[in-house]
Amino acid sequence: MTAQLIDGKAIAQKVREEVAAKVAQRTAAGKPQPVLATVLVGDRPDSAAYVASKGKACQELGMGSVSEHLPADATQGQVEELVKRLNADARISGILVQLPMPKQIDEERVLSLINIEKDVDGFSPINIGRLAQKGRDPLFVPCTPYGCIYLLEQAGVQIEGANAVVLGRSNIVGMPAALLLISRNATVTVCHSRTRDLPAVVRQADILIAAIGRTEMVRGDWIKPGAAVIDVGINSVPDATKKSGHRLVGDVNFNEAKEVAGCITPVPGGVGPMTIAMLMKNTLRAVEIQHG
Ligand code: GUN
Numbered sequence: 634m635t636a637q638l639i640d641g642k643a644i645a646q647k648v649r650e651e652v653a654a655k656v657a658q659r660t661a662a663g664k665p666q667p668v669l670a671t672v673l674v675g676d677r678p679d680s681a682a683y684v685a686s687k688g689k690a691c692q693e694l695g696m697g698s699v700s701e702h703l704p705a706d707a708t709q710g711q712v713e714e715l716v717k718r719l720n721a722d723a724r725i726s727g728i729l730v731q732l733p734m735p736k737q738i739d740e741e742r743v744l745s746l747i748n749i750e751k752d753v754d755g756f757s758p759i760n761i762g763r764l765a766q767k768g769r770d771p772l773f774v775p776c777t778p779y780g781c782i783y784l785l786e787q788a789g790v791q792i793e794g795a796n797a798v799v800l801g802r803s804n805i806v807g808m809p810a811a812l813l814l815i816s817r818n819a820t821v822t823v824c825h826s827r828t829r830d831l832p833a834v835v836r837q838a839d840i841l842i843a844a845i846g847r848t849e850m851v852r853g854d855w856i857k858p859g860a861a862v863i864d865v866g867i868n869s870v871p872d873a874t875k876k877s878g879h880r881l882v883g884d885v886n887f888n889e890a891k892e893v894a895g896c897i898t899p900v901p902g903g904v905g906p907m908t909i910a911m912l913m914k915n916t917l918r919a920v921e922i923q924h925g
Pocket residue numbers: 729730731732733754776777805908
């Protein structure tokens with residue numbers, strides 16, 4: 634292995650400790666505690682597990698959490714009423730609406746209702762719009778892309794002037810990651826399923842963020858020697874040697890890429906733990922914006 638391993642688990646732990654220390658300071662000074670409200674609509678087991686981990690993280694860091702759950706057949710009106718109630722509740726610092734929501738719910742309308750000072754996921758059109766505009770700062774940046782940039786910074790990767798390639802253009806990861814890289818003065822190419830000669834485009838990348846959800850799609854010979862590789866993919870593949878019968882792999886073929894890259898995140902233990910760590914950082918920021 635020639636690449637430096639970017640240890641997301643350790644970096645996330647450090648972020649969590651910093652947040653916990655600041656929360657403890659606030660509490661000792663009699664200031665309001667950060668409280669995260671999560672909204673889960675429906676019964677997707679993956680969404681339920683994510684929301685549960687977010688609540689658990691709040692508890693571990695000394696923050697409060699409120700978990701709201703609506704049934705899979707909830708109406709648009711019910712979801713909107715819930716968001717409005719959480720907006721109006723001064724004890725709630727941050728609101729996180731877990732995505733995706735059931736088909737009958739207009740996600741854009743729901744996200745646009747979240748008070749931007751409580752939009753700890755950074756998905757409200759105002760926060761995303763500000764991220765996309767020069768000289769305008771969002772109050773919050775989406776947690777997974779924020780974690781990707783944080784990992785690059787911690788690994789000492791120079792973003793300014795770098796050629797960055799983002800694989801994937803989702804609202805949750807690819808697009809905000811591209812906008813963040815642009816705001817840090819990288820030259821950014823966003824690739825997707827219709828990009829021509831993908832390996833050739835990826836070979837230009839000093840920084841690669843892979844968030845396309847395709848098992849080990851990026852091969853070692855696609856990587857520019859010395860590149861920084863951030864793998865957002867979490868794909869489950871069968872593995873008879875594991876008790877669970879499966880294991881998690883990324884969008885990048887790690888064994889090949891680690892021989893070429895300058896630094897690389899593993900899966901698991903790379904970007905994964907950063908999402909909740911950055912959500913905790915955003916929730917602390919929310920209470921600071923609202924109450925000082
Ligand atoms: N679904 C998948 N990732 C995320 C995320 O970061 N936030 C929310 N709200 N939903 C998600």
